[in-house]
Amino acid sequence: MFLGHFGLGLATKPLQPRVSLGTFFLATQLADLLWPTLLLLGVERVQIRPGLMAASPLDFEYYPFSHSLLAEVVLGVVLGLAYGLIRRNWREALLVGLLVPSHWLLDLIMHRPDLPLYVGQSPKAGLGLWGNLPATLVLELGSLSAGLWVYLRHTRARNRTGRFALWGMIALLVLVYLGGALGPAPASVAALAWSAQVLWLIVALGYWIDANREPV
Numbered sequence: 001m002f003l004g005h006f007g008l009g010l011a012t013k014p015l016q017p018r019v020s021l022g023t024f025f026l027a028t029q030l031a032d033l034l035w036p037t038l039l040l041l042g043v044e045r046v047q048i049r050p051g052l053m054a055a056s057p058l059d060f061e062y063y064p065f066s067h068s069l070l071a072e073v074v075l076g077v078v079l080g081l082a083y084g085l086i087r088r089n090w091r092e093a094l095l096v097g098l099l100v101p102s103h104w105l106l107d108l109i110m111h112r113p114d115l116p117l118y119v120g121q122s123p124k125a126g127l128g129l130w131g132n133l134p135a136t137l138v139l140e141l142g143s144l145s146a147g148l149w150v151y152l153r154h155t156r157a158r159n160r161t162g163r164f165a166l167w168g169m170i171a172l173l174v175l176v177y178l179g180g181a182l183g184p185a186p187a188s189v190a191a192l193a194w195s196a197q198v199l200w201l202i203v204a205l206g207y208w209i210d211a212n213r214e215p216v
Contacts, residue, residue, distance in 0.1 A: 018092065029202075068122065
């Protein structure tokens with residue numbers, strides 16, 4: 001899943017309005033933020049196989065450090081503790097920490113059975129919605145739209161930046177997603193890993209946009 005993680009980040013904003021949207025994006029997408037760098041370092045592995053699934057050509061061979069359920073729970077604890085120690089707000093920290101393993105739960109819907117539970121000889125899970133392109137598009141775009149609707153209902157722009165930057169980010173997300181889902185497969189694993197670093201830009205945009213908006 002791609003857009004759905006950002007949709008969840010947007011929709012979570014009313015639960016703790018003082019937490020930046022960028023932090024919610026960091027939490028919901030932490031697994032995918034780490035994964036490209038682990039690919040480049042050779043720690044995790046993926047193969048590009050066009051036609052493997054209708055909505056994804058990626059054959060995830062080995063990625064337990066970023067995408068196993070146990071790893072994401074541990075990452076959630078680490079991020080939650082770090083947030084709590086820095087911000088001194090443990091209710092906010094709990095929510096931030098819980099969002100990290102939500103990534104695995106949402107990915108469970110999309111992936112074929114390749115999501116490990118833990119590092120090592122783990123059973124693997126996945127419901128395989130990526131095999132159905134129309135259903136994938138409906139779920140991805142629908143979840144982003146629902147999250148945006150919640151975010152718009154509970155925040156308002158302080159200035160033009162808060163208004164237009166938000167819509168610019170949404171347009172960027174949709175274009176990136178549709179390019180990946182409907183366009184040609186990546187030329188190489190390295191090209192995939194480098195292009196996926198754009199996720200850090202989305203996190204930065206989340207902080208910038210949220211600084212120019214306020215709770216209703």
